[in-house]
Amino acid sequence: MAIPLVRFEGVRFAYGENDILRDVTLSVAAGQVVAIMGGSGSGKTTLLRLIGGQLKANAGRVEVDGEDIGALSESALYERRKKLGMLFQFGALFTDLSVFDNVAFPLRERTQLPESMIRDLVLMKLQAVGLRGAAQLMPAELSGGMARRVALARAIALDPRVMLYDEPFTGLDPISLTTIGSLIRELNDALGAASIVVTHDVAESLAIVDYVYFVAEGGVIAEGTPEAVRESSHPFVRQFIAGQKDGPLPFHKPAGAYAADLGLEVGRE
Amino acid sequence: MNNNGLVKLFARLGAPLTDRLIKLGFACRFFVSILRHSPTSLLRFQLTMREIWFAGVLSVLIIAVSGLFVGMVLALQGYETLVRFGSSSALGILVSLSLVRELGPVVGALLFASRAGSAITAEIGLMKATEQLAAMEMMAVNPIARVVAPKFWGGVLSMPLLAAMFSAMGIFGGYLIGVQLLGLDPGSFWSQMQSSVDFRGDVLNGVIKSVFFGVAISLIAVFEGYDAPPTAEGVSRATTRTVVTSALVVLALDFVLTAFMFTGM
Numbered sequence: 001m002a003i004p005l006v007r008f009e010g011v012r013f014a015y016g017e018n019d020i021l022r023d024v025t026l027s028v029a030a031g032q033v034v035a036i037m038g039g040s041g042s043g044k045t046t047l048l049r050l051i052g053g054q055l056k057a058n059a060g061r062v063e064v065d066g067e068d069i070g071a072l073s074e075s076a077l078y079e080r081r082k083k084l085g086m087l088f089q090f091g092a093l094f095t096d097l098s099v100f101d102n103v104a105f106p107l108r109e110r111t112q113l114p115e116s117m118i119r120d121l122v123l124m125k126l127q128a129v130g131l132r133g134a135a136q137l138m139p140a141e142l143s144g145g146m147a148r149r150v151a152l153a154r155a156i157a158l159d160p161r162v163m164l165y166d167e168p169f170t171g172l173d174p175i176s177l178t179t180i181g182s183l184i185r186e187l188n189d190a191l192g193a194a195s196i197v198v199t200h201d202v203a204e205s206l207a208i209v210d211y212v213y214f215v216a217e218g219g220v221i222a223e224g225t226p227e228a229v230r231e232s233s234h235p236f237v238r239q240f241i242a243g244q245k246d247g248p249l250p251f252h253k254p255a256g257a258y259a260a261d262l263g264l265e266v267g268r269e
Numbered sequence: 270m271n272n273n274g275l276v277k278l279f280a281r282l283g284a285p286l287t288d289r290l291i292k293l294g295f296a297c298r299f300f301v302s303i304l305r306h307s308p309t310s311l312l313r314f315q316l317t318m319r320e321i322w323f324a325g326v327l328s329v330l331i332i333a334v335s336g337l338f339v340g341m342v343l344a345l346q347g348y349e350t351l352v353r354f355g356s357s358s359a360l361g362i363l364v365s366l367s368l369v370r371e372l373g374p375v376v377g378a379l380l381f382a383s384r385a386g387s388a389i390t391a392e393i394g395l396m397k398a399t400e401q402l403a404a405m406e407m408m409a410v411n412p413i414a415r416v417v418a419p420k421f422w423g424g425v426l427s428m429p430l431l432a433a434m435f436s437a438m439g440i441f442g443g444y445l446i447g448v449q450l451l452g453l454d455p456g457s458f459w460s461q462m463q464s465s466v467d468f469r470g471d472v473l474n475g476v477i478k479s480v481f482f483g484v485a486i487s488l489i490a491v492f493e494g495y496d497a498p499p500t501a502e503g504v505s506r507a508t509t510r511t512v513v514t515s516a517l518v519v520l521a522l523d524f525v526l527t528a529f530m531f532t533g534m
Contacts, residue, residue: 052407081409092404106408109415154408164407 005194009153011060022218033195035205040214053077087162089167091151093139101137106157125153145176169201310418320423324385336435340442348489361462364443373436378482382515386490390511393494428483474530
């Protein structure tokens with residue numbers, strides 16, 4: 001396997017006393033699109049924030065392109081983030097800037113390129129996501145799927161080595177969903193980048209990714225290629241793939257006895 | 270009550286204080302961080318210019334109208350009192366000193382906190398709630414340098430100018446009432462004002478006050494926005510806190526500054 005661009009080694013992370021990740025080890029190589037799946041609150045988004053250095057691991061190493069992200073100073077961290085692109089769940093476009101200015105933002109802020117070249121680059125990025133015609137619109141004028149595509153164009157503006165996607169399929173209509181899915185694959189292949197897709201969407205992600213990690217109970221509990229995952233007999237993977245209501249991930253949040261909560265057992269005490 | 274219970278009781282009583290101290294500590298670190306990123310931010314002065322437009326220029330109307338009315342009321346009330354002692358010609362002095370020393374900076378600051386401070390908090394809070402600040406960080410752009418510092422300096426630079434405008438409009442309002450309505454001699458109105466208002470002792474001290482208020486309000490506004498929980502309720506509470514805290518801080522600061530400036534402490 002090629003040298004990994006992103007590597008987690010025995011990573012532990014907690015919010016105060018509350019352990020989110022206990023022991024996570026995984027790696028993503030250049031050219032790979034990897035999905036990270038798990039229930040809500042399983043720490044998937046935390047993984048992305050650890051890669052971006054917005055959170056620091058309590059133990060273990062998070063490496064991006066061979067460098068320990070947790071050990072970098074603030075200025076070094078900002079420098080390394082040039083290698084990263086991230087698509088946020090709802091796009092996170094700057095609402096006071098037009099589509100064109102949103103995509104131009106990282107280029108204007110982080111490069112010394114002349115405005116004429118920035119214009120060409122922005123139009124190329126917008127063309128890649130099919131929205132060159134929307135360059136002069138404001139974010140409020142875009143549909144959810146279009147906003148996500150503009151955010152994608154902005155995320156790839158600096159040709160990142162690592163692309164991070166936080167729930168890219170949430171709340172999209174079937175057409176936008178397929179469009180975003182195929183864009184993730186195409187852009188990754190064109191950039192030669194490593195992409196990490198945090199998602200719930202089983203069908204769409206299994207169609208585009210090379211490898212899948214299932215995260216639960218603070219660690220990676222299953223992993224494999226999409227084919228292996230489809231065949232897996234692991235109870236958690238089965239529940240997730242089949243969308244079963246109950247299983248290793250319980251439908252009910254742990255609570256006291258139901259009857260006692262309703263006051264039905266008072267007389268028996 | 271056992272020992273454990275007592276400890277819990279004291280912990281609960283002290284919790285609001287420790288929470289506020291922790292928040293104050295964060296605010297101080299945040300202020301240092303703003304100052305650290307200010308040189309980079311101020312070098313791109315067009316970012317601060319934009320904020321001066323939003324915080325300052327768009328507040329001109331409310332400041333000018335309020336100043337005019339406060340000056341007019343001051344003249345009406347002052348005339349009533351002065352005329353009893355036969356010194357109605359001192360109306361110009363009364364109006365100008367009240368405005369320049371006190372009302373211009375203080376009422377200007379209270380209006381500025383309500384109009385611009387709340388808008389700054391809401392904008393930063395919503396940018397945080399919609400992950401725009403996180404997106405900026407991931408694009409290797411520091412949100413403190415790009416968003417927070419320009420808003421802070423925009424507020425700091427706008428405040429003294431708005432306070433001066435408030436005082437000027439107030440004095441004009443005093444002139445309208447005193448000279449145009451009540452028939453005082455315009456020459457005496459202006460000349461007494463000119464001879465009694467000291468540039469250093471009165472005007473400059475008023476400007477210094479408004480600079481302090483500008484720093485306090487801008488810091489509270491950007492901090493509350495940045496610290497707001499990323500929810501609708503969190504942003505609305507932070508906006509309210511900006512207005513309330515700013516008002517209290519301005520009044521407390523005003524007392525301290527007045528004590529130092531005008532009583533020779």
